[in-house]
Amino acid sequence: MDSPSLQVSDELAQIVWASRILSLLNSNTITAPEEPLQSDQEMDDDNAADYDNDLDQDFKSRDAGLLTANSEALRRKFLDCVCEVLAHTKGGSFVTAAALREKEDEVEVDVAQNNGLDAEDRNYLDLLKLFLALQADGISPQILAESSHALLERTIAHSAERVDSQVEAVAKLLKGSPYRPSQQSGEYTAKTCFLSCCPATAAQEPVSTKTQALLLEFLNFDLWRSVSSTTQDRDDQRRRIVELAATTTQPPQTARAAREALESMIPSVDPHLVIRMWRVLARPITSLQILSKIARLLPNFRAVAFILLSPPSSFKLQNRQIPTILQAWKLLGLPSSSEGRILPAKIDKKHDFKKKCRRNLFIHCEMQLLTRYEAQPSLCPTLAYFGCSKKTCYLCESFLALSSLKFRTRGRHGKCHPQWAVHSDNTESIRQRLKGLCEMIKQKIRARLEPRQTPPPVTIDQSSAVSVLKTSDLLEITLQKKNIEIANKKGQELREQMQILLNPRSVGPLEVWYWDLKTLCVMCQASYTRLSKDHRLGIWFPKDTHQPELIWAPIFSPESGFHYPSFDRYLGPENHMLWTIPFAENTRRGLKLDHFLTIYYCDWDQITNKSVRTAVEVCQGMTVPHDVEGHYVVMSGQRGSCTGTSNHTFSDMSLADFRHALDWFSTYFDTTIRETPSGGSVLAVKISHPMEKNLHGRELFTSVDVSCNFPSTSDASPISRVLGLPLRVCQLEYDDLERTANSVDGFTEEMSWTNRFARVLMTDIDLKSDNWGKTRQGFDFDGSVLLLREDQADLNLTLAKRLVFYCLDVLKPLFGRAISGEISRQDVLDEITSEKFIVWKPTDASTGVGAEPRPARGFVRKIGSTRREYEKQHFHMLDVVDTIPE
Incomplete structure (x- = not known):
């Protein structure tokens, strides 16, 4: 009998059909055993995803990354760690997602789980709340130590099933491997405080000793399992394995030493794979370490309120929505094969398509959160990110990309679950998104039917994640990537420089x-x-x-x-x-x-x-x-x-x-402007005069490399300081350019050498100044100029262009309107903030940073009487200032 809980739309039914067909074309798309699945089995992820390469990146960023109070990465890691400690058992039923609303003195975290959280999870979250609250200054060390150690024991016990499953996987990998004990290794006896709540202990044993101790635990796994008769014995052994895994995989230099020890002790096994699997075992400890560090750095994260979402009931397709595979193929409009067959030979065999389509449909935890925020916009998170204990499935990630809220996740594992569903699919907005999602699945099916198409070995091809990012997100990622490249380059240069100094x-x-x-x-x-x-x-x-x-x-x-x-x-x-x-x-x-x-x-x-x-x-x-x-x-x-x-x-x-x-x-006194970086230099931005662009074909804005102490007549830009990017405007010699221009036909001495980009940066914003809104008195830099950061850091070309065009296209017209008395000066100053600058979406193609319509300005309605009058008087600003949505 059909489930009476929910009427399923035809759009969702087509997604179920298309997902089933895609799974038949690629058995690796989902877990597809021959035996009937339980209600939650098909939602499980690939076991190997627990210790794939992304763990290395997480591990590196946690240990080597510079964590700052305004870093979005901190908040993302906080959510991911909360989800990981709650996903205590492997399987799709326990996949957990979370989102946060950050306030000045507290944080609210919405938590959803595929199968729902129980009373044990609620009790664990109460302990976690207390643990985070105790990270404040002035807490008694004894109280902090007792609470921290108790939570660590509870976390390991709470994750017992996941830990035991991973222990068995590691033991299976190492079973029967030739073992060569290390002669330098002794017996491991140290007691380590993993949460920095106890005074520093004596020197620790060598890494090889810890590695050998953990290795013996797995090599003797069958014996341990037979002699560990009591629950306490198993708990003690489990905790010992988790602690040893943490001591051998962090920090990175310890992990490298452990890999070297493994290469000599068990040469027949890949040491990199073993270390990655050990990092999964250490998750209960590493997650608590990250959470405690974030709570110490961000005071409002010490007061966390966890709001647990109840999962909606499962439901099924109606009988009329369950066709045969041939009928579904025709209804979806899928093409016939090249031999004229309607169904490809790969799936033209005995199958149970209708039986599988009758299975219950489930709403994944990411979809539970999305439904909550679309139904109640006032509850939307302050960070457009869903933390998750696993990577997001293909359907969830694609549906999130179609939503106007544009939530991001930690990644996508590529599997397409045919038992996937969304709640309240009878709204027109969701129907349209379901149609778009169905077309994406059908496109995957068509791609697999191409005779020249080579199917991927495991997962469905992934779409580009860049397409769903906002311009500000793309800019942030670009800057982070540039910073990493610069840090790596400086590290390499430092090693070479030290060799030079000693030679x-x-x-x-x-x-x-x-x-x-x-x-x-x-x-x-x-x-x-x-x-x-x-x-x-x-x-x-x-x-x-x-x-x-x-x-x-x-x-x-x-x-x-x-x-x-x-x-x-x-x-x-x-x-x-x-x-x-x-x-x-x-x-x-x-x-x-x-x-x-x-x-x-x-x-x-x-x-x-x-x-x-x-x-x-x-x-x-x-x-x-x-x-x-x-x-x-x-x-x-x-x-x-x-x-x-x-x-x-x-x-x-x-x-x-x-x-x-x-x-x-x-x-000394290096005025050279280079196109390629060199030692002791920083990246700057050169703004060429239009005459130089015409004569030499150079871009107006170019990234150049100059000395850290670039000698030049310069002046600080007051408007850039307020916008959060303090810049120095440096005068460049233009005698050679002037001589070249004089030799060109058509050039006259009356032609202006003024650089409008430099002058707009030097706008006087002092309310007491008689020159307010105009170029600051005494600034007479002409020709080409150079922009340098006042802190002598590298200046990103895209960011500099954004700032210049924000001043030119947005602020300069407002200064003119304020000088004419149409608006007040304070209205203009309200727009000179780093927050307004960051969210601004440039529309001028010359900026080269995107053409998305930017959010509406709050002052438009206040200072303009009607839209028609505003367009008549200020039509030249319509490319920059949008109207306020009703």
Whole structure:
């Protein structure tokens, strides 16, 4: 008999048919055993998904990622961890999803599970709430430790079935493998506090000891299972395995050491697969670690209210909606095969299509949450993300993409469940989305019927996730990817730079620093020729020779207690002023020095120094951007500093100090604008003058690479500071461009060199200024300009273009309206916020960052009387400012 609980629409029935047909064409689309399935079996995910490669990324981000209070990744991980600790048993019935509404002093979390949460889950969430509340400052360490340890034990016990299932999988993988015990490993006896609630303990055993202890647990699994007669024995052994798994898989360097130990102990088994499976075993601990760290960082996450959703009842298709497979094929409009057969040969055999279509339909936890928020928009989460204990199935992910709320998930595993359904499918909006979803499934079916189409080995082809992202999301992902690339590159450069600093053969000509290739560095040998205890070894760069020289400079210590080195012999007569440049940072290599180096020179000479240029240019890839004049001396220490301070006291120059000095000369007064990154540089954005674009075919906005200390006449943009991206506008020389333009036919001197992009950034926003809304007085930069971040970080090209066009297309017209008295100045200032800038959707194609219609501005209705009058007076703003929806 049909279930009387719900009338199923024809659109949902067609999805059931299409999903069944797709499963017959690809047996890997779902779990399809020969025996009849239970009500929840078909909803289960592939077991291998528990320890696939995405775990490595989660693990790395948790340990190595920089977590900040405004990071969206924190909130996503919080939801995923809550779902993982609640999904205590493998199987589709226990897949859990969650979403949050964040408030100033608390957080509400909606939790849904495919089969619903029971009383045991509610009791566990009460303990979890208490655990998060105790992460506040001022809590007694004893109370925190007792609560934390109790929750850890409860979490492992709560996940007993999942842990035991994973233990059996690991034991099966390792069973019968040749074992070679490590000679260095001892017996594991340490007690570790995993939640940072107890004082630090003594030194831990080596990783190989922990790895061997855990490995023996699995190799002796059959014996342990036979002798563990009591429940307490099994609980103790389970906890021991989970704790050992946590100690051998985190942090990343420990996991690498564990892999190396596994390679020697069980060479016949893939160590990477074993580590991934052990990480799944460690989930009860790693999830609590992440939750505690987030609660310590974000105070409002210490007050969490969990709201549990009751799952809707299952239902079935009506008898009239259950056709034969041939009828379903025709009703869906699927094509015939190339041989003229209606059904492909692959499924033209005995099957139970009608029987399977009579099975109960279930509403997945993601769909339960979506239904709640579409029915009650006031309850929508503050973060458009569903945390989940598993990756989302194909139908859920596709249906979420068709929703206007655009919720994201942690990923998609690609399976298509024919028993999938949505609630309240009789609304017109859901019907239309179901039709679209059915067309997507039919497209998959048609693709598999192509004779030249090679079916994927396991899952259905996945659609691009980028298509469902908003522009702001895409920009965030782009920035994150760029930051990762920069971090990896800087790490590689640092390793290479340290090798260079420690390699004396990389610094200058060999004859300068070596008497011959068999002796030690001459700097090391020079220590035996010290003139007195008041002399320090320095490096002299003569102006008229091609080689620097080692010198012994006397250091005087007057009664005032200051260092005064004497360089009259090397820098010229005493009657000329001595200049010093101290530095403690190698900007070319991004290194902070633990001592000062000081460069000494006199200002009287005008002869270019030859030895500086020669020594720098013999280093591979280095040049002198600015010629220095006269003699130069470099010493280790800072002139004029107090005696006795370790970081200022003069000492002998080392080979690494000499390399730092050469790097300093290679970046001194560097005005070079490069298209490819180099050491000690940052990414900036060049805004070319239209004349340069016309003459040389260059883009208006280009990403360039310049020195961290780019020397130029510059000014800070006040409007960029308020928008959250403080920029410096730097003047570039345009004499060559002007000469080239003068030689072009049609150019007249009356043509403006004004750069409108630079001027809009320098708009005066001081309410007390008489020049408010106009270019700030004194700013006269013309031609091409350069944009640099004030914090000397890399400037993203897309983000810079967004900011410039937001000022030009949105703010500049508003400034004009305020100056004319049509609106108030405060109305304009209300638009100069980082929040308004982030959500703005540019429509100008020149920005290159998307053309989606942006959200409506709140001030439009307030300052405009009617839509018609507004269009007449300000038609030029219609590309930027949308109307407010009724």
